[in-house]
Amino acid sequence: MQVTETLNDGLKRGYDITISASELDAKVNEKLVEARPEIEMKGFRKGKVPMALLKKQYGQRLLGEAMQEAVDGAMAEHFEKTGDRPALQPQVKMKGDDWKEGDDVEVEMSYEALPEIPEPDLSAVTLEKMVVKADDADVDEALEGLAKQAQNFEDKDGAAEDGDQVTMDFVGKVDGEAFEGGTADDFPLVLGSGQFIPGFEEQLVGVKAGDEKAVEVSFPEQYQAAHLAGKAAVFDCTIKAVKAPKAAEIDDEMAKQFGAEDLAGLKSQIAERLEAEYAGASRAVMKRALLDQLDDAVKFDLPPALVEAEAQQIAHQLWHEENPDVQGHDHPKIEPTEQHKTLAERRVRLGLLLAELGRKNEIEVTDAEMTQAVMNQARQYPGQERQFFEFIQQNQQMQQQLRAPIFEDKVVDYVFDQATVTEKPVDKDTLKAAVEKLEEDE
Known part of the structure; x- marks a missing residue:
């Protein structure tokens, strides 16, 4: 094997690698010797097939493998010898278009080497670490957020507002016919939650318990149920209850909902998380x-x-x-x-x-x-x-x-x-x- 440098400009490197035909032939023979004990052929016992016959039968197939291994080995030897570390995968291509069996293999290899990186004096680095403690106001603010998450709904008099829960029966129809999956009883829907398709929840703002409301909407063009996509629909809704949200009481019972033993424990967990x-x-x-x-x-x-x-x-x-x-x-x-x-x-x-x-x-x-x-x-x-x-x-x-x-x-x-x-x-x-x-x- 012969390696000749063709480029050395900054971090750019180029080399011509020549692998002689004899080296390549030796590698093919090495592969045949390795495989020979397991090869059977008509007229010969297992492991006793003559090398000349093996080479005629399998040599061409092994030549490509041997060539790739020889090039890979030459590259590995080069990097070990020079200490170069390529920044990206080296580019490798054969020279000439008329290679035939029995010729030397000539390839061009080019890459950009990783640079020598100076080691900084890390003891000279000075940094400021901001330290923030969770105060009572921070913890109380987080508790209020948890109380909203744990909110209940209570019956209210009057019209439904955004954020209220409406309990209803409904039947959805397309072209006057009810469709599968468009009917429910006692369904609780929080207005403004975005649980239903666009335009549905907004039309329920203002309803009261006992009202009947025809909600007219169109399914989105990209709706998951293809047979409904883009279709106009009417949902006949019977409002059974309107409930207003009520935040949970911030006490030991609420704390248990969030996995704490009591309110003091929940406050401690919140402080640690913050x-x-x-x-x-x-x-x-x-x-x-x-x-x-x-x-x-x-x-x-x-x-x-x-x-x-x-x-x-x-x-x-x-x-x-x-x-x-x-x-x-x-x-x-x-x-x-x-x-x-x-x-x-x-x-x-x-x-x-x-x-x-x-x-x-x-x-x-x-x-x-x-x-x-x-x-x-x-x-x-x-x-x-x-x-x-x-x-x-x-x-x-x-x-x-x-x-x-x-x-x-x-x-x-x-x-x-x-x-x-x-x-x-x-x-x-x-x-x-x-x-x-x-x-x-x-």
Whole structure:
């Protein structure tokens, strides 16, 4: 095997790799020797077929495998020798179009190498950690929200208003004929809940117990029941009761509905949850400050292909956010702007830096952490958890998408431990303003 450098410009590398015909033939013979003990052929005992006959029968089939393995082996040997780490999958193509069996194999390999990344002085990083304690007002506000969730409905005199519960019998008809699934008795409907198709609930505002109301609506064009999609319908409704919402009493009984022993226990749980939310928001603010400092402190050459791919992804994502009605990718080509490229350079630089810090400090995502991440995602697909697990197991790209944020967070936590962090007590409004500023800067 012979490797000749053809390009060395910045991070760009190019090589010609030549694998001699004799090397390739030796690899084919090696495969035949390995397979020979299991091969049977008419006129010969198992494992006793002559090599010449085996080569005539199977040599052509094994040649492609041998060629691929030889090229892969040459690439692996090259990277081990040079220490290069390609930023993306190397491009490999055969030279010439007239190769035939018995010729040397010549391929061109090109790639962009990952740069040498200087190690920052993490002890010089100084960060401020916002600390927010949950006060009584915060806890009381959360309790009031829970009381609304646990609300009951009580009979009321007068007309139904938005938010009231209307209990009714109804029969739905299309072209004067009742349709399947359009009839119910004693059905409780909270007006404004959006439980029924658009235009239905609004027409019940103002009804009273004992009223009869014909609700005229049209099913949406994209309705799930195709035979009703776009059809005009009339629902004959008999109003049996109108009830107004009443928030639950904030007491021990309400606390038990939310899994606490008593009201004091519920307040304690709420305080812990609020402070965990505050801590998460504070960490996000501190992480941004850390990334800003690292971005300023460490500079190195970036692989152009990585920057270009990241800029394309940013531009594509932002375009879809601005055009939410376009679900697929049937749209004009999106060209990244200078702003997209600047953001891409920052993301690539920080991504490579964090990856290098993780590599040098042997930070890894454990199997238990991956399992937990998969379980968290699987909860979004109730009833299909097993299928989701199997999908993840068979999809390396999805595994990487789950692993990447866990790895990044572990590296960030490592840097936090090395940095000088000062706690700063603040109120929740100050923390909220800091979080909102993060979102504005994205």
